[in-house]
Amino acid sequence: MPLTIYGILASRALRPLWAATELGLPFEHVQTDYRQGYTRTPEFLALNPNGRVPVVVDHRPDSEGGDVVIWESMACALYIARYHGTVAGKADGTTITPATPREDAEALRWSFWTMTEVEKDALTVLMHRFSMPEPQRKPELADQAERRLHVPLRVLEAHLAQQQARGEAHIAADRFTVADLCVASVLLWVRATRTLMDQFPLTSAWLKGCLARDAYQALKKKSA
Amino acid sequence: MPLTIYGILASRALRPLWAATELGLPFEHVQTDYRQGYTRTPEFLALNPNGRVPVVVDHRPDSEGGDVVIWESMACALYIARYHGTVAGKADGTTITPATPREDAEALRWSFWTMTEVEKDALTVLMHRFSMPEPQRKPELADQAERRLHVPLRVLEAHLAQQQARGEAHIAADRFTVADLCVASVLLWVRATRTLMDQFPLTSAWLKGCLARDAYQALKKKSA
Incomplete structure (x- = not known):
């Protein structure tokens, strides 16, 4: 197994899990459940002293210095795409790895x-x-956050329109890359908020396409 | 000029400015002052619809697709190190560019x-x-934030101790890299807070070393 990924799917660990699955990489999945205190054990804190999932351990050969430990979910996804994807500049059009300086x-x-x-x-x-x-929810906090989200979503919507104008259907290219994965892994949290998403049709359609991908669907199925 | 960098030094633009200066790259510096509304002009919003500095424009040849526009300060610094540093794996020991998967x-x-x-x-x-x-300051907010900062600074202090144990004086390697630059460019905001920094002697000494570097000092001097 080239990789070990710590963290349950219903956490930020989705990001490296999704990246590894897109790339068809074999990995060991340690279901570290933060809700049960497993991110606060001495063993876990030795891997990530911040006490958060995900953690990715890249088991590299001793000649390259051995295990590389990555945390911060976006860093994990970007790292996997970079070091376990296709060599930059030689992408065959199906890899999530950025293939040019612009895509990167x-x-x-x-x-x-x-x-x-x-x-x-x-x-x-x-x-x-x-x-x-339900008794702990504060709807007014959700409403305020939803209102603020219009600002970044306007930016993303305009970017997707520009991308379509240059013939590219995704954030960084004409194919799904780690850029899409990083953004979609967060926006999926608000995909059911129609009062927000209906304002941004390109973003909604793009998000739907990301979440329909085989890799994401396979992960959901495995954890169901 | 291979690069144009937008944003004054007393902003997050420090990060790409510092990276370019460490690498000895010539760049055009556009002093976009956010305090005077210059990040809200149509011209600037066309570069960064988020209306924030910094923005870096990498003027690549047309054969490579032309200008690449980067925003988000950390992305800018990482990008400059990657595409205008030394080729990964061939670092000569003085570049800020990560040279191995672990450094990256x-x-x-x-x-x-x-x-x-x-x-x-x-x-x-x-x-x-x-x-x-002074009349607008709320000291209790600063006090609360300072208390919270003990948590991440304990993590950094322990990492620097581990690095020293393996004979490396910096965050990613035995030399100053873009990793140090990214962290130091934020911690410099609290370097004068002795009640905080005196708790973390390795971090304080490391930060002092980063800020004593020729590139940082040259930038400070130019803007003085």
């Missing part, structure tokens, strides 16, 4: 953008509309 | 970590202790 720039900028402009508010909507026990 | 993993995970675990609280300390006009 898109992957980098949109993955950071997702963390700085989208993730917190998307999580608030998810928690206070769907995930938390 | 460090650069990716610590740059995301800085954004998700450190930046917001560090900015709160900076604003409410130093930057805002």
Whole structure:
């Protein structure tokens, strides 16, 4: 197994799990469930002292220095695409790995953008509309977060329109790449919020396409 | 000029400016001052619809698709190191570009970590202790943010101790890389907060070393 991935699918571990599955990589999946305190054991903290999932361990040969430990979910996805995808510049059109400086720039900028402009508010909507026990939900927090999300979603919608104008159906290219994976893995938290998503038809259609992919569907099925 | 960098030094534009200066790259510096509304002009929004600095434009030859536009400060710094540094695997020991998968993993995970675990609280300390006009400051916000920062700084301090144990003085390697640049460019906001930094002697010494570098000093001097 070239990789070990820690974290359940219903967590940010989706991001490296999805990347590895897209690439057809064999990996060991350790179902570290943060809800049961498993991210606070001494063993886990030795891997990630921040006490968060995911963690990816890339088992490289000793000649290359041995195991590489990656955390931060976006870093994990980008790393897997880079070191376990197709060599940059030699993409055959089906890999998620950025194949040109421009594709790589898109992957980098949109993955950071997702963390700085989208993730917190998307999580608030998810928690206070769907995930938390009903008595603990605060609908006004979800409403405020939803309103703020219009700002980044306008940016993404305009980008997808530009991409279509140049004949490309995805964020970084005319194929699904790790850039799409990084953004979709967060926006899926608000996909059921029709009052938001219906304002952004290109984004909605693009997201639907990402989530219909075999790799994502296979992961969902395995964890069901 | 291979690059154009938008944004004043006293902004997140420090990150790509520092990266380009470390690499000795010529670049055009457009002093887009966010404080004067210059990030809200139609021209600027065409470059970055998020209306934020920095923006980096990499002027690549038409044969490679022409200009590549990058935003999100950490993405900008990582991109410059990757595409304008030394070819990975052939580092001569003085480049800031990650030279191995492990060094690249460090650069990716610590740059995301800085954004998700450190930046917001560090900015709160900076604003409410130093930057805002005194009547607008709320010292209790700075105090709370400072207390929260102990958590990530404990993680960084332990990592630097591990690095020293393996004979490496920096975050990703035995030399200054873009990983150090990304983290230091945020921690410098709290370097004067002795009640915090004195708890973390390895981090303090490492940060001092980063900020003493010729490239950083040259940038400070130019903008003074």
